[in-house]
Amino acid sequence: MIEVMAIVGPTASGKTALGIELAKAFDGEIINGDSMQIYREMSIGTAKVKQEEMRGVHHHLLDIKDPEEPFSVAEYQQLVRSKIAEISKSGKLPIIVGGTGLYIQAVLFDYRFSESQVDEELRNNLYDELEELGPEHMHKKLIALDPDTDIHPNNTRRVIRALEIMLGSEEKVDRSLALKPMYNELIVGIDLPRNLLYERIDKRVDSMMAEGLVEEVEALHRRGIRNVQSIQAIGYKEFYAYLDGKVELGRAVELLKKHSRNYAKRQLTYFRNKLPVYWIDGRVDIKDNIKKIRLIMQENERGRRIELIGEQKPEQGK
Template sequence: MTTKKQKVLVLLGPTAVGKTRLSLELAREYNAEIISGDSMQVYRGMDIGTAKIRPEEMNGIPHHLIDIHDPEEPYSVAEFQEQGGRLIEEISRRGKLPFIVGGTGLYIESLCYGFRFSPAVADEAFRQAQDAFAEEHGAEALHARLAAVDPESAARLHPNDRRRIIRALEIHHQTKVTLSSTQAAQKRESPYELCLLGLTMDRQILYRRIEDRIDQMLHEGLIAEVEGLLRRGCSRGLVSMQGLGYKEIATYLEGEMTLEDAVTLLKRDTRRFAKRQLSWFRHMKEIEWIGDFQEAHYHQNLLLIREIISRKLNL
């Protein structure tokens, strides 16, 4: 006897592409509950820099995996996979549609396809040695170490993403197998009946939206938010404080660069991050892409999205 797979709707795309507005409309139409697929929105008190949806904007639609960790506590993809899988079960039992929305490719893919994670255990001595190397020689030098043994993972990871770079090095150090080859060997069949929707748009338009969003974040109080986190003792070495917006503004607040330079760096790094997001999503072959997701074509795209959902999930 075959067990019927649970239907799961997924909406992904780069930062600032417009996922939030669409997700609310689709959630209302398809009686869905939203599971956030964002590695930064799990942290309490980190609202402006993560573009976190406000409670009053949720329109009564349940949102999960938002504000579940203090910024002092690191959050992992394995935790997300376990919690997200449990939520899919619970939401389905309530007769509602589980709806994953976000831009963290590894998190979303691990949940959709039930990835098994490397058996490599935490080696604190190895991690501390890599951390010390990065402090002495810089982020680029640590990134180069990864590029030498696992160029595919290095291409996906930003040089400032120290935690994930060290984890990839740790996996190779212990198992002599690269993180990228481990991920490539994962079973590609999903335990769910999936409909994956991907949003994108002209690259230059997306970049302008990113820069406008950062300007809006600054207007809404991003500097004060980061200042408050530093004041409560959140050091720049925390996983949470490595997030875009937080590390750049913290650098300014601690006197290491001007505000103008910090904002320029933030805009540049966010554009690069969006490019890496799209590169990650491109290898997920089952995504149905909405390639020109702009306001002028919103209702036309909505009709296309409804057709895709009907075809993939029979809803």
Template structure:
């Protein structure tokens, strides 16, 4: 029997402190970091996605950052394939792969043995939906999906017609949503995995999110988003990211800047809440509370000890 590859997964809501901790853990465990964020794949979307800077990396290799143009789509299945290849590459170098991020479904798809192609298909139904899209528009089909599978609709952009149709086809053929089918698979972990979750007092986390938005604006978020807006980039997956869609409304003259910033903060807080709910319900996570700021050294020691015990590895001293 082949021994499973070792893998560290560091998850948690936005602004909880994953980036800094991941660098320290990578140094300690001879690791390389794979981004587990669905939006950091896009080139030029740096400030709004809180992308790690070269300086912050401190020489630790990072993967799956800046691999897509902003007008390209990116799916869970593509992420799954790319990350599994990276895990093989990193492991072959005798280093420990680490997935770090907050996009729950993407990370879950990698570490568990999910099969995206198992659901049956119905070509005549698919052709019928394609005709409906031609007659009534893509938004019409997306609204149909939202009515029966709001979770998939929230992830799939209306312009990604192929994925909208596939999600509707799965329900038509099985009577179940894609997420429900995944749960029925009851897959095992593919890797020898230590899953670490960072959490924080809700009010403290929300304050950190609000401060992070203010800092992003100081760093030039408005200019970053305005560049894409002026390029005519719209109706694509990347611009649905929090931090971009709100400011697009401002540039389009739909709302004033103050409202756009407040919407951005509110949407970020709501997203953090959804992230925590997802991780708690879908994954077997060892949680560490990062609320006490002067406790960082102690928490790092606790997390390191957990990794050593779970993966049976020795850290660099």
């Protein structure tokens, strides 16, 4: 029996809609699998599910942190495993929906944390920022956090590493245990042709702009929230640069689209290399994909029964 399901895929691939339909079909509840959707007051830029889109399905771990608060993969792991136990106890199916691969992997597999590995998403965001704004900008950002730093501005690797430590709540994982599953899980990934995915990303950004993304970022900017983990997120750092007068609005929108496309590529690479994903075609009607997922679940259950029978057979000669 499947104990936990996860719906993964790149940004704008349709995870939210599929997750809700699956929850309706299999009597499930959804657990947020996006590291940025945990933040309050950051709904448009993180593409957080709207109340009317939930269709009565219970969603967990949305809006649990203020933008100024740090959040780590180890904390996420603890919270989600607790939610999985709670949802399972109520007789419902826990369904993790999101695109933060490391976080989801840390829940479903035997990741054990001690003090000090950086959030991969934070690192990627910092390198995107370095590419767009240059070493001097990154060094100034570090000085704002650590005025006593003696790292040279041209030593970009050390600058980025120092920023990771300052901005992220670091954790160290024992990777020798990281492939051992914690549950009988099913991970479903949504696949789309690259050109269609990029088209969806561009349309999503345009929709975010129409919904008031700039105003959402401006509200955070006015409060003086900066140099914290949440503001490194794609969708926020680009408009901070605009509000700080470093880029024009049109350029900020272009950068958001570019960074989102780059992030989608990184997500796909992570899911394909790190997780045992059953891929489905995102162009197919959701109802047909649910039928396919139901068949996968049935095959999984048959396979587990055969394994159990094999384990219970007495050894020859005994």
